[in-house]
Amino acid sequence: MARSFLCRSVGVFQLSRTSTQLTGSRFYYQTEAEPLTLRQQNNGIRRIILNNPKKRNALSLSMLESLRENILTDVDSDDLRVIIISAKGSVFSSGHDLKELTSTQGREYHTKVFHTCAEVMTLLQDIPVPVIAMVNGVATAAGCQLVASCDIAVVTEKSTFATPGVNVGLFCSTPAVAIGRAVPRKVAMEMLFTGTPISSHDALLHGLVSKVVPEERLEEETLAIAQRVCQASRPVVALGKATFQRQMAQGRDAAYATASKVMVDNLALRDGQEGIRAFIEKRKPVWSNKTEKAHD
DSSP: OOOOOOOOOOOOOOTTTSSSBBBOOOEEEETTTTEEEEEEETTTTEEEEEEGGGTTTOOOOOHHHHHHHEEETTTTTOOEEEEEEEEEESEEOOSSSSSGSSSTTTHHHHHHHHHHHHHHHHHHHHHHSSSSEEESSSEEEEEHHHHHHSEEEEEEETOOOOOOOGTTTTOHHHHHHHHHTTTTTHHHHHHHHHHEEEHHHHHHTTTTTTTEOOOOGGGHHHHHHHHHHHTOOOHHHHHHHHHHHHTTTSSSSHHHHHHHHHHHHHHHBHHHHHHHHHHHHHOOOOOOOSOOBBBB
């Protein structure tokens, strides 16, 4: 099963001016009224919104720490089934805050920035629920890395993706980890060596994103995917996600050995047997959403 995560207790900030509960860690405010990220959850779907459009939703250290908190909070709760990450403004994320990467900050601070970023990106793939990027605008450098690290990405036709670090003297080596695992090698290398943006349709063609939709349908299409995820058994989805990530890092024969064992483990789950019985009996399954076993 996907590993459990122990989450720190964090304060939450209620934004009374909206009818939906939006929360942000108390440690990461831009101002008292504007947390760097917003979090809301309803019917199993958690929405995390990057909320610093004035700075192009740059992934500053504080933004990364806030994002990490909002990913990890109650991540093992049965009430959480899927996460959607989106952003306010015309830029999904411009990547790291370059003002944090000057010599003034020093090597130790720079190391902390990239360590935290790597932690956030790997969390997206290691947590037991699917993560969907909902993109309506520009995603560059670590912002493009964020999209590539999500399990699914739904984007608008006007969205663009780039790794322009080479043009400012900082090669996008860490974004390349996620992007190089999402698109063909030569596509990744052209993006990295030139910094030239690719369109949403080219991103779809090369496998960086899952779906391109008109701007007015972005919310609808993304929520439709999230709602479909919520209809499945949580432990089955968690097992499947963890296994997919593990076998993708293995050679063919080892991957088949891993996946075959997990299929047998899946069949032993109570929900695994419930799904088969429901299919045979021509009815909808009633999931327990528990990791209980039907047999050894």
